[in-house]
Amino acid sequence: MPRLAVDTHYLTEQLKALLAIPSPTGYTDTVVRYVAGELERLGLKVELTRRGAISALRQGSRRASARAIVSHVDTLGAQVKRLKENGRLELVPVGNWSARFAEGARAQIFSDKGIYRGTILPLKASGHTFNDEIDTQPVGWSHVELRVDALSRDLTELEKLGVHVGDMIAIDPQPEFLENGYIVSRHLDNKAGVAVMLAAIETMEREGAATPVDIHWLFTIAEEVGVGASSILTPDIASMIAIDNGTSAPGQNSAEFGVTVAMADQTGPFDYHLTKKLINLCESEEIKYQRDVFRYYRSDSASAIEAGHDVRTALITFGVDASHGYERIHVHALRSLAELVTAYVTSPVEIERDRNLHAGLKGFTRQPNDEATQELAENSDPAE
Incomplete structure (x- = not known):
């Protein structure tokens, strides 16, 4: 089945709803409830880890x-x-982001x-x-410090508010959805990826699309x-594609339009065959794409591999300008990603051997190589 027509209005409305829910790492219950509820509304069976x-x-x-x-x-x-x-309040960051982008941010403090x-x-x-010291300070x-919008002129008054060390702080996203398709906001990493997944699911349910194997939406x-x-995969999952942000910056090949296919990140190359399949789908379905290699970047794929899961992984991204800061993307990239996801999940399985956790050489994959090496290879059937 070719790529399906994605409802971009649904996609952007979901992104707006997701951005409106504070969800810093460690404070995600509300957004989990929202996403789970939307998945159930779309007709999927939902399970949560502890x-x-x-x-x-x-x-x-x-x-x-x-x-x-x-x-x-x-x-x-x-x-x-x-x-x-x-x-x-003195702060420490959750996740890796610069205090340069924190300066001036509006925020919420979740106290007792x-x-x-x-x-x-x-x-x-x-x-x-x-x-001039405002421009020369480190x-x-x-x-930096957080000024609380409540009566907190000294330590005693601050303590009366019930604020404690370790309280979580959510940074306002301050989103703007422009008529020309650009979206500017904090936290597009990775609320935009979640919206892409929901849009792909909505499209498949609306079109009644069938898939050759089970699809786990994680x-x-x-x-x-x-x-x-690291801990959400089950043994029957043979391949996993992560959706996240690509870095459209000097020295990178990512773009704010189309799909950016990651060839490698700081943990090493992604699976050759799964990545090649995604590129072939982009070409056959006429989905704009480019390739990139990320040097200071890791995703859900890295954590799965490092946890010991024997699963093929790939990463497809939407190009983001000023990642982990005031980020900017374009809806064209989000739609392209959702289209690629629908094309991938409905495509035939090509490596039948992957249904087994362990198997012999028969059916094992081949990569292009020189003739001498090919002659030394055992005589086995190529992957379908």
Whole structure:
């Protein structure tokens, strides 16, 4: 079955709804409830791990050699490191992001007594007081503080608010959806990937699309701190495709249009055959794409492999400008990703041997090589 027509209105409306739900790593219950509810509304059977990672099964013609699509619902954020004598909060980041992008951010503090609003400010925030020092002070998490929008002029008043060390802080996304298709917001990594998955599922349910094998739609809750898909895969899953952001920046080949197929990240190359299949689908279905290699980047795929899962993995991305900052994407990339996902999950299984956890050489895959090496290879059937 070729790629299906994706409802971009549904996709962007889901992205808006997801961005409106704070979900820094460690504080994801609300967004998990939302995504699980939408999956059930679409007709999928949903299961949660103890901590809240989501697995939604869409049955195919068989269970063996099942496929998985994964993205993460958690985002960057912060925690209270210390209650300061001036009534403000010292912070530590949740996930890897620069304090440069934290300066000026509006935020929510989740305390025992309720939710407070606040602003992350540099220690020297007033030009009227510090003159040129506001531009020469260092950048770093030890050089910012959170001003709470409540009576907190000193440590005693701050303690009365019920704020404690370790309280979670969510950063406002401040999204803008422009008429020309650009979307600017924090936390597009990876709320946009979640929206892509929901749009692909909605399309398949609307079209009544059949798949040759079971499809596991996975949503993880701690990718930003490296945990990702480490414990959500089942043995019947033979291949897994992660959807995340690509870095459209100088020195990179990612783009804000079409699909960016990751060939490798900092953990090494992605599976040769699965990645090649995705590229072939882009070409046959006339989906715009480009390839890229990411040097300072890892995804749900890395955590699954490092946890010991013997599964083929690949990564497809939407190009993001200023990743982990004020991010920008284009709806063209999101639609292209959802189209590729529908084409992939409905495509025939090509490596039948993958239905087995262990098997002999017969049916094992081949990669292009020189003739001398080919002659030395055992006489076995090529992968279908």
